[in-house]
Amino acid sequence: MRGWMSGREAEDNPVLTEAAALDVLAYLISAARTQLDEAAEYAPLRLITAARKLADHLAPRATAPVQALVSALDALPPTATPTADRAAYIARLDEICVALAECLLATR
Amino acid sequence: MTENAVYDAIRTRRVTRRMTTRPVDAKDLDLVVRAARYAPSAGNRRLQPVRVVTDARQLRRLRMVSPGMLPVPQAAIVVCIDRQRAAGYGFRPDAPGLYIDVGTAAATLLLAAHAVGLAACPVTSFSRTAAARLLGLDAPIVPQLIVCLGHADQDQPPAIGKWTSGRPDA
Numbered sequence: 001m002r003g004w005m006s007g008r009e010a011e012d013n014p015v016l017t018e019a020a021a022l023d024v025l026a027y028l029i030s031a032a033r034t035q036l037d038e039a040a041e042y043a044p045l046r047l048i049t050a051a052r053k054l055a056d057h058l059a060p061r062a063t064a065p066v067q068a069l070v071s072a073l074d075a076l077p078p079t080a081t082p083t084a085d086r087a088a089y090i091a092r093l094d095e096i097c098v099a100l101a102e103c104l105l106a107t108r
Numbered sequence: 109m110t111e112n113a114v115y116d117a118i119r120t121r122r123v124t125r126r127m128t129t130r131p132v133d134a135k136d137l138d139l140v141v142r143a144a145r146y147a148p149s150a151g152n153r154r155l156q157p158v159r160v161v162t163d164a165r166q167l168r169r170l171r172m173v174s175p176g177m178l179p180v181p182q183a184a185i186v187v188c189i190d191r192q193r194a195a196g197y198g199f200r201p202d203a204p205g206l207y208i209d210v211g212t213a214a215a216t217l218l219l220a221a222h223a224v225g226l227a228a229c230p231v232t233s234f235s236r237t238a239a240a241r242l243l244g245l246d247a248p249i250v251p252q253l254i255v256c257l258g259h260a261d262q263d264q265p266p267a268i269g270k271w272t273s274g275r276p277d278a
Contacts, residue, residue, distance in 0.1 A: 026172040030235040034175050038233060046175050078178060080271040088272060
């Protein structure tokens with residue numbers, strides 16, 4: 001893992017190719033459509049999957065704070081939904097949100 | 109438990125959400141595709157044509173417009189509805205029978221895949237319009253379900269709805 005970067009260095013660190021961005025873009029557009037026919041419990045699942053796709057593309061060249069956020073995201077199974085254990089699901093998403101805040105504090 | 113092979117196949121089939129990069133043998137794929145013609149079909153009308161996808165670029169693009177496609181498949185069978193032929197029989201576009209037969213085709217394909225040792229994953233969460241355009245399907249042919257095919261990775265995520273603690277080691 002690379003060393004920590006300053007906020008300015010992170011802002012100047014290009015990490016996403018057009019192909020990678022298109023992958024995420026295609027997913028988001030398609031998910032907006034499919035969600036209209038899907039169970040509501042899939043809504044956070046789809047958003048997290050989109051975030052995971054972005055994270056996967058970012059990870060190889062990301063700064064350490066972003067790497068930590070990616071790791072936090074990876075801890076949630078790709079098939080997790082809120083239905084079976086809503087409280088645990090919310091708790092896990094809150095943990096990821098805290099990791100997000102830590103990432104923002106480290107890069108800004 | 110039973111010694112009946114058909115029942116055991118039904119009982120042991122699983123949805124595979126993570127696949128390896130091992131290719132699908134053409135003979136196996138052909139056997140699976142041919143099984144679709146034995147699926148129950150209301151009135152034996154056969155209004156659910158299938159499209160086989162093996163081209164890597166086409167598979168990658170199809171996956172990009174399929175939010176529900178968790179595995180990276182080595183092949184895919186797209187079950188469609190032929191709306192023109194359906195209308196010819198007097199079916200309304202939203203007639204449930206058309207979709208029930210998509211389900212029977214999918215169940216048959218999944219069991220056939222299991223029979224030849226292939227892993228499979230059915231996907232209904234995808235953009236029909238984008239998939240049709242990517243596959244070059246004519247307007248009356250509407251894709252409804254994708255059966256992903258490949259070989260199962262040893263490490264599988266939990267089934268949707270089975271996640272309870274969120275702790276991988278729990």
